[in-house]
Amino acid sequence: MEETEYTTSKAEKSGFLVCQGAQCMCKFGSNPAELLVLTQTKHYVNDSAGSQKLIASHLDIGVPYKPPFFGSCKKMLNKPCNPVITEWKEYYEDVELSHGGMPLLDKSTCTCAIGTPDCINIIQHGQKGSASGANAAKAEETVHSQINPLVNPKAIDDKDPFAGVNLMGE
CATH class of the missing domain: 2.60.200 (Tumour Suppressor Smad4)
Incomplete structure (x- = not known):
């Protein structure tokens, strides 16, 4: 070992x-x-x-x-x-x-x-570091989309960021 x-x-x-x-x-x-x-x-x-x-x-x-x-x-x-x-x-x-x-x-x-x-x-x-809304506001969208293509940092403040997403095949 x-x-x-x-x-x-x-x-x-x-x-x-x-x-x-x-x-x-x-x-x-x-x-x-x-x-x-x-x-x-x-x-x-x-x-x-x-x-x-x-x-x-x-x-x-x-x-x-x-x-x-x-x-x-x-x-x-x-x-x-x-x-x-x-x-x-x-x-x-x-x-x-x-x-x-x-x-x-x-x-x-x-x-x-x-x-x-x-x-x-x-x-x-x-x-421990933690992300805040200010971090999302300053995020460069093109860089962020390469790191995490599933999340748009500019849309984080939306009321329902998962609106229209079908997770259960419904």
């Missing part, structure tokens, strides 16, 4: 804010772990309902990950990972959230007491 290596180069880092659900990877672990925001419940990003994408901060230390954490730990002779985060680095220092934390960025790294300094990297920031 081929082993998957999870890495992200610094060139791929773009300064996105990190939020609940971000994927992190420890260089001593066997699997990525999902980041949990445990220090605040007020500030959200990329979440129109304001209920899922809490902004992570440099105060999210201790065990801010969803079990089973990073799988097996090479530093602990491949026993199950039990991370203890002691500090975050390379966070966004120009903004302070109401609880005193500075937001994490996708280039932020953290130190585990069991591992080494900066042994954990963020491999996916947790935000």
Whole structure:
């Protein structure tokens, strides 16, 4: 069975804010772990309902990950990972959230007491892109028709885009 290596180069880092659900990877672990925001419940990003994408901060230390954490730990002779985060680095220092934390960025790294300094990297920031009506309005019709010939982006605002379409052979 081929082993998957999870890495992200610094060139791929773009300064996105990190939020609940971000994927992190420890260089001593066997699997990525999902980041949990445990220090605040007020500030959200990329979440129109304001209920899922809490902004992570440099105060999210201790065990801010969803079990089973990073799988097996090479530093602990491949026993199950039990991370203890002691500090975050390379966070966004120009903004302070109401609880005193500075937001994490996708280039932020953290130190585990069991591992080494900066042994954990963020491999996916947790935000998700979504198309809006503005995207459809700006879509170039000829390009879009090549990518998805079944949908006309200019007709998305129509009340019934499927009017006249016979799906059941009726």
